Amino acid sequence: MRSCGPCTECCTRLEIKTLDKPAGVSCKHLDGNCSIYAERPEVCRNFTCTWLHGQMGAMDRPDKVNTVVWAAYDGPLTLFISGSSKKVRKWAKKEPYPVKWLE
Numbered sequence: 001m002r003s004c005g006p007c008t009e010c011c012t013r014l015e016i017k018t019l020d021k022p023a024g025v026s027c028k029h030l031d032g033n034c035s036i037y038a039e040r041p042e043v044c045r046n047f048t049c050t051w052l053h054g055q056m057g058a059m060d061r062p063d064k065v066n067t068v069v070w071a072a073y074d075g076p077l078t079l080f081i082s083g084s085s086k087k088v089r090k091w092a093k094k095e096p097y098p099v100k101w102l103e
């Protein structure tokens with residue numbers, strides 16, 4: 001699996017109900033990196049985006065393309081996409097899963 005490196009895109013783009021954080025708003029614990037990393041909630045520990053799993057182009061790290069893709073069951077396994085990268089959208093159209101665009 002790849003590593004997040006300096007990316008923190010999901011800390012802004014995703015809705016995180018546990019933290020009362022709406023989508024598109026930076027987490028209050030985000031200070032360059034996660035300021036509560038050792039104590040971050042389980043939802044943060046468990047989240048892995050599709051890029052992190054080694055799919056998509058190596059250069060398409062979410063912070064580079066301002067777009068996060070992740071897979072979750074919404075009925076069938078579905079790709080959720082937050083962001084407007086045309087390159088990522090083109091990639092997603094070739095995948096065999098339903099896609100939900102969140103913006």
Ligand code: SF4
Nearest residue numbers: 004007008010049062
């Ligand atoms: S968007 Fe993906 S690569 Fe970026 S911090 Fe979140 S899990 Fe890591």
Ligand code: SF4
Nearest residue numbers: 011027029030034044
């Ligand atoms: S708690 Fe940390 S890992 Fe979780 S969204 Fe906030 S900054 Fe990101």
